[in-house]
Amino acid sequence: MTDAETTPTTSSPGGSTDSTVEPQVKHMKWWGWGVEGVSFRHDDKPKFAAFVQKVIDLDVTTPGNPMLTFEELPIPEPKVGDDVLARLRSTLGEQHVHTDPMSRIVHTYGKSLRDLVKIRAGILPRVPDVVVYPADEDQVQAVVDLLVESDAVIIPFGGGSNIAGSLEPPPAETRTVVSLDMGRLDRVVDVDEDSGLARIQAGVLGPDMEKQLNARGWTMGHFPDSFTHSTLGGWVATRSSGMQSDKYGDIADITRGLRVVQPGKKIVIRPLPSTSTGPSVREMILGSEGRLGVITEVTVNVHRLPEERLVLGYLFPSWSAGLAAMHAISVSDASPSITRVSDAGETAFSFATRKKSSGLSSVVSNGLMAVLKRRGWDLDQVCLSFIGYEGGKDHVARQRSMVKKIVSEHGGIVLGKGPGELYDQKKFDTPYIRDFLLDRGAAGDVSETAAPWSKLKGLYDNVVASAHRAFDQIGVKGWIMCHLSHSYHSGACLYFTFAFKQDPHEAIAQYDVVKSAIQQAFIESGGTLSHHHAVGTEHARWLADDLSPAGAELMGGLFDAADPGHHFNPGKITG
Template sequence: MPAVQHMKWYGWGVEGVSFHHEDKPALRPFVQEIIDLDLATPPKPRTQLSDLDIPAPRISPELHAALVAVVGVDNAVDEDEDRIVHTYGKSIRDLMRLRGNDLPRVPDVVVYPADEDEVQQVVDAAIAADAVLIPFGGGSNIAGSLQAPEDETRPVISLDLGRLTKLLDVDEEAGLARIQAGALGPDLEAQLNARGWTLGHFPDSFTHSTLGGWVATRSSGMQSDKYGDIADITRGLRMVMPGRVLVLRGLPSTSTGPSVREMVLGSEGRLGVITEVTVQVHRIPEERVILGYLFPSFEAGVAAMQEISTSDASPSVTRVSDAGETRFSFSTRKKSKGVSVSGLVSKGLFKVLERRGWDLDAVCLSFVGYEGGPDHVRRQKAIVKKIIGQHGGILLGKGPGELYDQKKFDTPYIRDFLLDRGAAADVSETAAPWSQLVPMYENVTAAARKAFAQIGVQGWVMCHLSHSYHSGACLYFTFAFRHDDQEPLARYDVVKSAIQQAFIDTHGTLSHHHGVGTEHAPWLEQDISPAGVQIMEGLFAGVDPGRNLNPGKITVTPPTSRA
């Protein structure tokens, strides 16, 4: 078996890393209050791999032999655990189905090609055998982009790019780097940093996601305000298609008809297998700092972020949490000394703010990041401080930003911890114009609360604004409720659907950076119009008439009986 590290099959991250609450004394009462769950509740017995009814591989000896001939016997794997790891992504639905032994279609074989030539041979062998081929990067997807269709009767091949991880070249004058698509975020950054460069792309899934996966799902990162999202960062690429390779050179701009680069971005494996990406990179900044601020209301924070987006400031991060997410952040403070949320807002400061007329239940925590030379950073901070002050906000200092940096990749572990104790927690994100953001926020939170009432649970919904643009921003919602194993997926669908529909009804998009997959496909036609869906379907059919390349994603509505 190849030396490719995967996340644990039943949850997020690697074995031995998990969330615990004992060092966060305020978190247990907070969660008890918001969803009526005691974090001290012992976890349910974990489903073991041996408990799963894993179907035998459905692959002919001829196809298996053809794949072995390409990648070698050690790199064509049909062992149960490897097949299960490649069955789903890491959405809450995926994990519930895995733990519930719901395995309608497991990949028949996992192949690990060593280079683009082997990828081409695997793709061509799959097409010749009329098999289904699903590209696999880090397995972090939460939009249902990795599983085979439930009724698929053809052989299913999972093509894992975990051996294609190298930084191939850096054009020092152009600031362009060629990187293999299977490189995970930390490995990619380490290779670039060693040569004095950074990609600047840090999605929540950074630790366990790949460059190719970012391109295939149109990823955004926490510092997209400065560096752009992956669509801005990607200047060229190589993608293996049946019988040929698409080659897009790394160019600053082109005027060559409809953008083929844009067609590949967000295509989720339906057009081919991305093997290499040419990205724009930046010199590691001399200085990097994230400062914390406090606003009297979410509306004030949104207004400040809008003004910052059109000012002379160019921050790397602009984020403001609503009151609910702010309470959550405060509840995660640790008992230990040093940087902690307890240092964010002292009791004395709260008293001062209360005397000023602040509603302490409405305060909102904000983070703004700055990068560059000392003079540049100083100017940016001064511009932002003035704008934030004009909207009633105050500066908290570096402590909150340092804490944010420490915790920014930890949230999925909390989700798994809750799942072990009979609660569901998930996220949905959208983007909308500045004029629609506050109405969007109000409509989505109202829709979520109505859905909680409909399914008869005490639920929680919170939100933050991030990824500011000239015309609007992203709103990122997190919701949770306790289900106690009573129809968890059916109840989850009610809440998730209510939130997604509220996005569309309030002039937002179905997703800002998590892709479409199967999870968001039901709203695609409302998002881009029937004509837009027709164009997409024509593209996919033209490239892949046999529906061999990750079929059922993006444009095909998933089965209605999903519970």
């Protein structure tokens, strides 16, 4: 687990996003994850520097490399006609239509490794010309109608956290490109308490949404890694999953109703519990990445706040034992909210990112490892697990008991509340470490997939082997690690993290070699191209392999029929 803290940062290249003239809407740094003043630090983690030096031959104690300042970015002038600009300002109010450089740069990319390398190097083949902030669905409709009539391109924008290339304007696009930021549509509109349904505007950020729901005694239970900086509409548009999806389902399970603006009309999906009305239009919109219109409102399942919420830490003697335990839990009567287990590599990384322990906790930790070693455990193969429980006290107690029995049957032990509480506190901080590594010339990124239980271990082995062949191909010492993050009846999600020291002159080319090897191994091993990060442009080349050529053709036909002028986020998913 990493540790992001509010600290003075010396690596910021200036140009704070605080200058963006939309005080109601929060934005991340233009050059990295999160907000200014919050960053990963290593000096209070005594094992971290040695670990990184060992696994990717990088000295993290050196200062970060300089990058372009905001003032040095080669930002092109906006390409927008005076008439279109005047009509947008008349519709929304002048203060909600932006052509200033900071607004446009903040909305140019998402937060993939490729995005960050390009923005830090000033690679800007196409920047949005205008950024607009509608206040409600009527204004969204007016803007969409105006822009389609003007033959402009519309890219819906939530929190900007996407890492699949779903936000970048097409490099060769000659038409006016408008980023339609949904950040002002940020309210929980209504809660149907009898049905457990909430109507929520699509632009609300995760923490703001949960705060509003919690005040009424409800939760949606959806907590992706990007939770702090992503929106409900973005979750729907990318088919997001959260850390507690084992209990609450992913966003496709949670979403019941939708409102989507298209030119001159709206799609309205009523929040019915189940229907038999032909192919599901709701499912067509889920994961559509803005290509079918602008999602303005979502009706979701919500649940009463649980009486008790608990995350416990566990330890397994091997990755195989951990996977087998998660499988056994998934087919048992137990119903935890979180089932997560890390491989030995990620477990070692987690231990290396701990702060210095002292006193009793240090003695207990060292004593436990000594006991396990005497039992015959290979301490280089131990795997850390987190399992969560929610509900009434009796329910949680029964779940814990059932899971403990399964864990014991697979050779595991219970670590208790301490590690689980730490995981719960730091679960949204991990992306900050990528900026820290990138500052020092190393690529760190993720790829995730899902596969049936019968294929999971073979897929894992193939991906790790493929990544190491790719590291050898580009001549670097690389690292890859993994955790199982979501369990289902028939399979699970495996989430891989990889890192290596880059050649600054070949950064993107090297990244392509490694990323492609991992993604190709997913397909060849029976997995999907992505479990919850979406397709975008990053994964589009594997779409036909995943869905079959006929399936990809059907999807392309859907987009062409719904948007023949290719006004809505063109180039995403199907290319």
